[in-house]
Amino acid sequence: MDHLIGLLLGTEQDWPRAYETLIARLGPIRGPDGTSHTLRTTRVTIEPFNLRDTPAHDLVIDRLAYWYYHPREWLKKVALMDDVYLLNSPFTFQSMEKHAAYCAMMRLGLHVPETVLVPYKNPVDHTKWAYTAERYNRPFDLDAVADGLGYPLFMKPFDGGAWVGVSRITDSAQLHAAYDASGARLMHLQQSVEGYDVFTRSLSVGPETMVMKFRPELPMHERYAVEHGFLDATAGDEVVTISRLVNAFFRWEFNSCECLVRDGVVHPIDYANACPDVALTSLHYYFPWAMTALLRWTAFCVVTGRRPSLDMDTARYFAIADAAHLSYPEKLAEYRRLADDYFTVDAYREFCDTALAHVPALVAEWVASPGFDALLVDTVRATYPPAEHDRFVAHFRGLIDLWRRENPA
Structure with missing residues (x-):
């Protein structure tokens, strides 16, 4: 039985090359029922799709649809209509984001720091904004909100990622400067966990x-x-x-x-x-x-x-x-x-102990190969300026060698 795994990618090249290489080396896998299975990969392209089209994919690893809506809608379609397995769910990432994730985990009793969602600093681009703001938006004291949480605190986008727009706030002046700079982004204020271990x-x-x-x-x-x-x-x-x-x-x-x-x-x-x-x-x-x-x-x-x-x-x-x-x-x-x-x-x-028992040795062998070293060198050259290539190649080779010594095949 043949299985196709799709990679929905943005700018990344390093781990997709690694994953594709390992899948190609994996060989046939015997399932729990004794049937033989082979895996192959393809990079998902973005093009018009009919909602009744049947995809060839069994599973898709998504690294793009959190911001690119067309492939996001394709992922929803293949999950709802075709049972394609997804890493990750586009439904919850679209609807939950950071804010709802905080709410859910607070509801479960986890020790999430105290968090307040504050209104937009600048109006949203909507024709009804002025009327709604005048009738329903209540004035609020930003300093009082911050004082209730206590300094220092963090201001961060309710849906953000990669630390974009995150500010550590230690006083009122920084608070107002960060809020003014937030513009049309919706922001949380969150207690800082000071003195963490x-x-x-x-x-x-x-x-x-x-x-x-x-x-x-x-x-x-x-x-x-x-x-x-x-x-x-x-x-x-x-x-x-x-x-x-x-x-x-x-x-x-x-x-x-x-x-x-x-x-x-x-x-x-x-x-x-x-x-x-x-x-x-x-x-x-x-x-x-x-x-x-x-x-x-x-x-x-x-x-x-x-x-x-x-x-x-x-x-x-x-x-x-x-x-x-x-x-x-x-x-x-x-x-x-x-x-x-x-x-x-x-x-x-x-399953790992039986059908995939050879995988740790397979990975270790590949990490020791010239192919992996070529991937490492290509990644360094694509990431750092030329003057730093030799330094970082040596740096990462040293760390990978440490992994190899601690994880022998």
Whole structure:
């Protein structure tokens, strides 16, 4: 049985080349029923489509439709009409964004910092604006809102990404300057978690999660620290649970989650990322893990005939949130159970141990090959100015060599 995996891409070249190479090397896979399956990839093009057309794809990895509406509507069509499996759901990313993601996780009792949505600074471009504003928009005291949250705080777009438009605010002057600059963007004000012990960013692909120590103040190539054991077992498990909970709840299966850990309390601050960072020059040491996880989860989905679940089943999660007799750790355990059930974790692990047992060695062998080194060099040349090529090639080669030593084939 042949399966086609589509890649809906923007400007990225590094991880798509890596993924395509690994799929081509994967070979036939034996499914749970004994049938043989082969996987191949194609890059999705953008063109007119008839709503009754039958797509050839079994699964699509989407890295574009969060801002490009035409392919977004194609994704909706192939999910609704043809059961094509999607990473990620265009339905929830379009409707939920950052704001609703905060609301849902607050509803589930997670330690999301206090957050206020403030009206637009500048009028929206709509003919009814003046009448509506005059009749219904109430004047408000921006300083009073900020004082209620307490300084320092962050102002950030309610639907933003990649830290665009995010400002750290320490006083009234900065508050008003940032609000004036926000223009027609709708903004949150959010408490800052000061004095945190660890900033984590977790990259999740299906049921697999890599929790990394993140240093946002450093250049991108240094933000992910190659460090192990920076969280104790309890906090580490909670960060993984939150990441998996978010992804199962919203049907986001290729996503990243940022959490701040302070005094043992985990505060999720950003976890709606339609296009999580998987660049080779960002992840470096962790890049082989990301490609392994993406290869295994997509293979599992198509070979086992996993179908998209468009119903979010929110009532099951909210019932746990409303259970007064459950403590916070007990609620986390129940959320983890629901998330693991959604991702069929046991079946996935068995599949990896049997049908995909050769994948870790396959990835390790490829990472040691001239082909991978050529990808690394091409990516550096496309990312950095010529004067820095030699420096960064050596830098990333060193980090990849460290991964190879710690993950022998």
